[in-house]
Amino acid sequence: MLKRTPLFELYAKYGGKTVDFGGWELPVQFSSILEEHHAVRNNAGLFDVSHMGEVLIKGPDAEKVIQYLCTNDSASMQKNQAIYTAMCYPSGGIVDDLLIYKIEEHEYLLVINASNIDKDVDWIVSQAKGDVTIENQSDRIAQLALQGPKAEAILQKLTSSDLSGITFFHFRQDVDIAGVKTLVSRTGYTGEDGFELYVDALDACTLWEKILEAGKEEGVLPCGLGARDTLRFEARLPLYGQELDKDISPLEAGIGFAVKVAKEEDFIGKEALVRQKQEGVSRKIVGIEMVGRGIPRNGYSVYASGSSEEDEAIGYITSGTQSPTLKKNLGLALIQTDFASVGTQVEVEVRGKRVEAITVKTPFYKR
Template sequence: MSDAKRTPLYDFNVAHGGRMVDFAGWEMPVQYTSIVDEHKATRAAAGLFDVSHMGEATVEGAGAEAFLNYVLTNDVSGMDDGKALYSLMCRPDGGVVDDLLVYRKAAGSYLLCLNASNVDKDLAWLAKEAAAFDVNLEDVSDSFGLIALQGPKAFEILAELSAADLSGLGYYRFVEGEVAGVPCLVSRTGYTGEVGVELFVPADRTAELAEALLAVGTPKGLMLAGLGARDSLRLEAGYSLYGHEIDDAVGPVEANLMWTVSLKKEGDFIGKAAILAKKAAGPDRKVIFFKTGGRRIARPGTDIVAGGEKVGTVVSGTFSPILNEAIGSALVKAAVAKSDELAVDLRGKAYPIERTRPPFLPLNPQA
């Protein structure tokens, strides 16, 4: 990992026992203790995640709204200050460049949060399209650390560290203020399906805030959580991960993400014609979610079969500590997407799977 980048929490992670791995070119903690324990702690109390590898960019100027509405599938024109929005950014053929979050700070001033593996690609894509608009695009990734505090006790922990009452912060809303004396953008978002926040922090003060959250949270059941728990939590919630449920060849129609596409917004947007055509014709493939009924995990790349023939491929697979069984998602032929005869092929033996509509368990991140 000699060439891997390090987040502002690298020393914090190592000091607290993080087992570091290379993820998207970053040295990141896959776990600190046990993935299962970290997962369960997040569901029962709280988990603290270093997600500083994510990228950030600002979009500012008189043409910012028009620009974002052109490059994104969702509609930013209905956003007010302090609102966050999840959207896809698509190619002309309807494939996905990335999925991202948009934060409106003020009229003509937005912050984007980008997937770590796609930052360079995203910025190049955005810069190319920005040339036609009155807008300034700036990569500010190095300015920020990003901490996710997720779980039912997240706001109880925050209450001890912030003079502001954050308990009334609405889902997909954000405010700017101080937590433990550190200036933050506090966003009521997350990737676990739990109540929680994501904290955008000045890079040089990220460790200070993480230590404060850990000190207050540990007596309440908080655990540091790594990439392993982050993945099992997001899959239990049925959230898409770029490079798995979506990619440059799998768009919103196939991935059941048409709710992120505003076909009625004013003006054209990149990928609209292709998405409309695929929606009208019906896709060749669909993403499904499934349970195995056992503990044996079907890893990405595993064949999905029906009637002795391959009909798809597993794109995500892990063990659910809450359900105590393996779960996953797959990209299958649309014609068999609702079949009850689907199975995973594990070393030449077919194991039936149960199609499941996500989330896999009752979750309410808006509670």
């Protein structure tokens, strides 16, 4: 039986076509992936991301636990600030990537990936020490994401609170949005300005419909997983299970900015990551642009240019698509560092045939 979010009952009303996404029945699109993608780049799009997990950690030792679990440094966080981080295994491989929200002095909300909720909670509980309580609130909290250049103008219609005062990676609690008590966070997964909205699961449908009604003039569209993936891909935002997993370190994945090996506190995976920083990584995620015809897809092998049939692959595609914004066939690939410099010619095996490609700068798109 597939899990459903509190908004499931509204999908059909807006034309949602659902798929199995990591055990959840979620909309891949409402109108079309292209239309929704362009709506977010030019106007605004509204996503149901209530499948994401939320874990509350609070108590006198909450910060110590966060510091031990996570690669980023939460010591300087202020109340109502968020940071991006990873949790790692001792090997340096990634348990998950997540956001940390500082709710109060000794209270943090971790927002984790839907497919990892049970695994993450088990990991957190098994590693936590000291005076803390850990509460999985995933079933009680719904999350909507309003993304795009017109997101603020739309949401501002529904509240008397000045949203322009919420800066990037900060949030405000208990904001009245159309009568719904909301945690409003200036974060997102699309490469555009926008907000992620955390509400009681019982209020999710009301808020969804209020936002779509308020944003009609601005061209807001309900959006599904398809556009969410093409948008995050163009902005080079990693996806767990593709750019990130237990066998890929944050340094290999290109999220080294979220690894603070200099922080005083020890953290899980620190020794392995310090060693990687000192010695350099043997492989890394790079951007790929196809020169020949073909779209690079997840799992396709990448070879050195001009290599023979007997030569081993130098890596593989982690994500790839035809970019709706740039109209190019692009990919992200985990390849040997020797071939990772921008402008290196490589070959991608597309349906049994090697096709010419070149490594390029990322992100592919930046607003």
